[in-house]
Amino acid sequence: MANPEQSIPVVAAENLRKCYGSFVAVNDISFNVGRGELFGILGPNGAGKTSTIRMIYGFSPLSGGSLTVFGKNVTTDWRSIRARLGVCHQDNNLDTEMSVRQNLEVFGTFFGIPAPVARKRATDLLEFFGLAHREKARVGELSGGLMRRLVLARALINEPELLILDEPTTGLDPQSRQQLWEQLARLKKRGVTILLTTHYMEEAAQLCDRLIIIDRGRILVEGRPRDLVGEYVGNQVIESSPVCEGLREFVKARKLDHEDLGHRLLIYCKNDEALYREITGQYCQDNCILRMGTLEDVFLKLTGRELRE
Amino acid sequence: MNPASFSLTWRCLRVWKRDWLVNRQSWHISFLVPLLEPILYVAAFGVGFRALIPELQYRGETVSYVMFMAPALIATSIMYNAFFENTYSSFVRMYYQKTYDAIMATPLSVEEIITGEILWGATKSLLAATVMLVVLSLFGLIRYPDSLGILPLAFLGGLCFGSIGMAFTGVVKNIDMFNLPIFLLLTPMFLFSGTFFPIDTLPGWAQAVAWTLPLTHLVALARVMTFGVLTWQDALISGGYLLALTAVCFPLALMAMRRRLIK
Ligand SMILES: Nc1ncnc2c1ncn2[C@@H]1O[C@H](COP(=O)(O)OP(=O)(O)OP(=O)(O)O)[C@@H](O)[C@H]1O
Numbered sequence A: 001m002a003n004p005e006q007s008i009p010v011v012a013a014e015n016l017r018k019c020y021g022s023f024v025a026v027n028d029i030s031f032n033v034g035r036g037e038l039f040g041i042l043g044p045n046g047a048g049k050t051s052t053i054r055m056i057y058g059f060s061p062l063s064g065g066s067l068t069v070f071g072k073n074v075t076t077d078w079r080s081i082r083a084r085l086g087v088c089h090q091d092n093n094l095d096t097e098m099s100v101r102q103n104l105e106v107f108g109t110f111f112g113i114p115a116p117v118a119r120k121r122a123t124d125l126l127e128f129f130g131l132a133h134r135e136k137a138r139v140g141e142l143s144g145g146l147m148r149r150l151v152l153a154r155a156l157i158n159e160p161e162l163l164i165l166d167e168p169t170t171g172l173d174p175q176s177r178q179q180l181w182e183q184l185a186r187l188k189k190r191g192v193t194i195l196l197t198t199h200y201m202e203e204a205a206q207l208c209d210r211l212i213i214i215d216r217g218r219i220l221v222e223g224r225p226r227d228l229v230g231e232y233v234g235n236q237v238i239e240s241s242p243v244c245e246g247l248r249e250f251v252k253a254r255k256l257d258h259e260d261l262g263h264r265l266l267i268y269c270k271n272d273e274a275l276y277r278e279i280t281g282q283y284c285q286d287n288c289i290l291r292m293g294t295l296e297d298v299f300l301k302l303t304g305r306e307l308r309e
Numbered sequence B: 001m002n003p004a005s006f007s008l009t010w011r012c013l014r015v016w017k018r019d020w021l022v023n024r025q026s027w028h029i030s031f032l033v034p035l036l037e038p039i040l041y042v043a044a045f046g047v048g049f050r051a052l053i054p055e056l057q058y059r060g061e062t063v064s065y066v067m068f069m070a071p072a073l074i075a076t077s078i079m080y081n082a083f084f085e086n087t088y089s090s091f092v093r094m095y096y097q098k099t100y101d102a103i104m105a106t107p108l109s110v111e112e113i114i115t116g117e118i119l120w121g122a123t124k125s126l127l128a129a130t131v132m133l134v135v136l137s138l139f140g141l142i143r144y145p146d147s148l149g150i151l152p153l154a155f156l157g158g159l160c161f162g163s164i165g166m167a168f169t170g171v172v173k174n175i176d177m178f179n180l181p182i183f184l185l186l187t188p189m190f191l192f193s194g195t196f197f198p199i200d201t202l203p204g205w206a207q208a209v210a211w212t213l214p215l216t217h218l219v220a221l222a223r224v225m226t227f228g229v230l231t232w233q234d235a236l237i238s239g240g241y242l243l244a245l246t247a248v249c250f251p252l253a254l255m256a257m258r259r260r261l262i263k
């Protein structure tokens, strides 16, 4: 289908800003999310991820900049935009006064979906998320993992073109997380555009086509996970813990790209097996490993290591 | 708005429908109170009080004390139902369940959500009044068809007290703070709005104060509908008062909730 919307970004933010009083939570950030893309927003606690998302679905008024979703202005066209997107909030704001199935069906009526259609979709979603056997359960009886899945299922009741997920896997066990990743992959295959925030770097590395890392309301980097790892930490990391004697001096003398964490020393390198052999030969017999660089290395290197909030 | 501007459409009925659905699941509990309450009061005041106050004069009519009190019972129940629904229940949905946050990701505005909730509060008042009307009819305390006017009155009263409640919900810090308007507003109204004794037995200044209370007008209207004659003065003054107060408090409630919910 020749659709003029195909070419415009699903989300386009330009110098987007959000202030709470005099505090600037989102500080002039710009990014685009393309159709069918899985886009990640990463950042430490309080970085401004949720604030950004709240503006995208027309919940928070912008304090500055411009923001369009599906090419429409969020401030004026919020109603038609919301009809086409699904939001999975950071906290499980399910309706505890209703059953699992009712949570889906009633949410459908908020979108104006006719009851028989909502019923059919609820059945499909319960199946898709492995909730069918609990459809009559009260929300309060569900485990954290099932609740999370229900929140996600609910976000899909209107068959959204854009799915916004604010930390969808926080609090899930590894099995549930893996399963959720699979489900996201299936949705992506169907052409759903997905915007995701997460604190799990492995998750972001696996899922995201592209991502931004933000801190204190500003974008630090933008790119594909693999490219970012290559660019900022090299694909390999030599890690020594506890730090071997003489290694610090060696690293300084050689001017190697490294980070000293006191009890741990990280040396970022690009396919340098020789360096690793040299270090293990001269300084560290044990306590030293060569591993792949990860997105977590990038994240910590860029956002620093002190605690937030 | 949501962000920019006020937006209120018929979509508010979707929220009303949600509340209706949830309530239907526990209808027996919601019906128990309006069912039993009038029976208890009639037993206490009809039997227990009969020796003390055999009958009294109200607007030139001689009525028994239970008859005098019955419409006031309906009126206070109209007040409490809507007020409690749009304070405690709405607060739980807003603050603890974050139901409103969830709904605000759908094509509904804050105004529509809150209006749906207030309409639901008024519906609860209407349902309670209906049940009580039926029960009191069984005791022969209700005169038809005039008393049917209590049904639209219940809805209007519900809108009024629901809006007042919702305005408080928009500003209280925590759920315990509702004790304040209940102690300072609702309880005095319950006692002094001509509910248990005619207002004209009060000193002049107290009468003047009583007539500023919305429940006084609700009681007065309910009373003339059950055994008096509804005059155009009643309709104009008391009806007008309730309408005007609703017209003021409803937008106040919307504004308070907007301020609270939109961040
Ligand atoms: N309603 C609000 N009023 C005042 N400050 C707020 C409000 N909401 C968020 N903030 C502040 O704005 C900053 C960004 O918050 P935000 O929730 O966007 O962070 P986040 O990146 O989602 O963090 P987390 O990973 O912890 O969820 C924080 O410092 C937070 O305290």
Ligand SMILES: [Mg+2]
Binding pocket: A049, A050, A051, A090, A166
């Ligand atoms: Mg957040």
